[in-house]
Amino acid sequence: MSYWKYPECVDHISKKLTPESSERTKIELDAQIVRKKIEETIIELGYSRYIIEVEYQGSFAKDTWLPGGLDLDLFILFKKSVNKDLLGELCREITYRAAEKLGAKVLKKYATHPYFTLVLGDGIEIDVVPAYYVRSAEEVVTPVDRTPLHTRYVKGVLEKNAKLKDEIRMFKKLLKNLKIYGAELKTQGFSGYLAEILIIHYGSLRNLLFHASLWRPWKTCIGRWKGVPQQFPLIVVDPVDSKRNVAAAVSVRSLSKLIGFALFFRFRPEILCCTLEKDGTIEVNIERIKDIINKGDYVFVQITNFPPMPEESLAGIYNRIVKKITRIAERSGFTVFRNKVIISENILLIFHLESTHLPRYTIHEGPPIWEKNSISFILKWISESEIWPFVGEERWYIVKERKTRNFIEIVDNV
Amino acid sequence: MSYWKYPECVDHISKKLTPESSERTKIELDAQIVRKKIEETIIELGYSRYIIEVEYQGSFAKDTWLPGGLDLDLFILFKKSVNKDLLGELCREITYRAAEKLGAKVLKKYATHPYFTLVLGDGIEIDVVPAYYVRSAEEVVTPVDRTPLHTRYVKGVLEKNAKLKDEIRMFKKLLKNLKIYGAELKTQGFSGYLAEILIIHYGSLRNLLFHASLWRPWKTCIGRWKGVPQQFPLIVVDPVDSKRNVAAAVSVRSLSKLIGFALFFRFRPEILCCTLEKDGTIEVNIERIKDIINKGDYVFVQITNFPPMPEESLAGIYNRIVKKITRIAERSGFTVFRNKVIISENILLIFHLESTHLPRYTIHEGPPIWEKNSISFILKWISESEIWPFVGEERWYIVKERKTRNFIEIVDNV
Known part of the structure; x- marks a missing residue:
């Protein structure tokens, strides 16, 4: 099956996806300094008795990050005896005190709970996240407690098989360019950890794509599921917790996009190269946009006045609103081709319709x-x-x- | 169940539906003269050996005709030994010769086969129809051969129960005003004979409507069906031939209209009066028509160039064309509210659409x-x-x- 080989371009692209050693050295140095400062601060404040460890997690710790797309996640791992309400408070105090010493700024952010971002003088950002130290999935209290288990698992595998790192980077870049990288509501795609364990499971991107081309939404389960029987478009059992679906956030649409790509890859392997080579930015061509907007009727609704909420919450709210508008419109006789929510400084709801006006x-x-x-x-x-x-x-x-x-x-x- | 009585108006209307004796006498006289002349002519031409009888059939013979709506059908009943091709020829010769003597005009007409219409000086028209004389349904050769059997059956019943004539007249008038009287393709409704045997079966219009309000298309069979198992919106077994469905021409739409009327009659019996009182002509109100035509888009297609065929054949052809246009239009995304074929001097196809134009x-x-x-x-x-x-x-x-x-x-x- 000659068509089933990687196209030749892949080696070349794979190299470009590995961070250069200069970039890597610089970041590792910064990361080490910040961790040291945080640890010092903890001792100074007399909080050592609450804390077991201060540790980098995520793609940086696992060395699976993409050049230019690094998130540094520094976890402060508390003892389980510490009150849950105290976690954020202690983390805040530690971060601000350390920031003073580092000459860094602090941004307060929200996800499922608040966390803090240190912005260093050279622009590097480090998220400082409070979590409980746990030894196994059974002990997990808040969702982030599980992250160190994930990091440990992936690091363990990659230490024995470093070649997988290239495969993971390629897969992440592919997901990114297919616009299905990330578990947030606006993407409903594949998280970094999900990308890693899929590559670990299948051994290579090629083998993963071969199998993905045979997947069916609602009918695919990877690993031995021990959780509550439940319907998901895709189930990928968490290696550190067989009751948890790592792919719980993946929508039918995101999954379909990956399956569709895999199918095309089998048919024309070259497609992998041009898909990986895209740098992700879109050239704005006004003529092209004008041309597209003339195909059917487009309606753009700009929301300028919305509550100051985390992007994830806004995405949830406005996804529901767009669905509701679409549902009512279709019941009223409109044909909605597709819709989209874009959240940046403003919120933009886009509707692509057969026609904005109906016969009387x-x-x-x-x-x-x-x-x-x-x-x-x-x-x-x-x-x-x-x-x-x-x-x-x-x-x-x-x-x-x-x-x-x-x-x-x-x-x-x- | 007080609401289940006839409303009071019915007596009054029933009287109006019975031909006045002056009208009746005049027609009976004319009819007798014509029949005599035809019989004389047959003897003169030496055709007596081919012919068994000359007899009026249809509503005139049964005395179930409506004032102003009489069809006089004079059947020349041939022996079965006469060649089928000869029937029309002999009938033509007899009719033209008799017309000369009567000072009448002859029109040649077509149904399933050609027949001739005598137009008398006073405007009365008499159809002269050739058929075979048969004693039972098994002997029938051409469809019209069955007509004398029908006439004999209905006359036999009505002689014993003359009151049914009023009920039949009311039912026929009702069918007429609901625009479902007639088995031709343009109506696909209830023939006169079907109206008669339904009244005979149920004993009165009231009882018929009571039962009709419970009918369901495709699920109603009146009488014991001995024909080939077959799907019809309505089956009414012919009393003279239990393998024949007298209601074979009735469309779902015509049947539904009768059922709908029956349902409303049970709810508001007065509706029978205003429905029977309509004289069937529509006042043309240009403003009202303009108003209707503005509701949605109407398309009128006038066909001026069509082959000189019997109306029944044209109705078949243009019904199929209208259905085809509707089918293609709906497949192309148009919404066709309803359509209609009108055949008079020209042919008019009418389409009522949501819109004649679709988005690009x-x-x-x-x-x-x-x-x-x-x-x-x-x-x-x-x-x-x-x-x-x-x-x-x-x-x-x-x-x-x-x-x-x-x-x-x-x-x-x-």
């Missing part, structure tokens, strides 16, 4: 003529509709004026 | 992403469509330009 009259199907409720149907409509009810085959029909003819009215009312 | 772009659903044929789908559309295929949930979609945006194009191409 529509037909309304009544009950079969022989059913008792056809009497109430007629009594209702004979006064309301301008054209009399009529018999089409075996049902009553009326032609009535639409309540909503303009898509914007629906947006305004939601 | 439409969405086209592709295969699920994981299916092999999604590759060929993409290869096909990636070059043809102006917007790239996209993933919506688990399928490929493309937005493409419609081939047909104007309803008239479909009409032109059929």
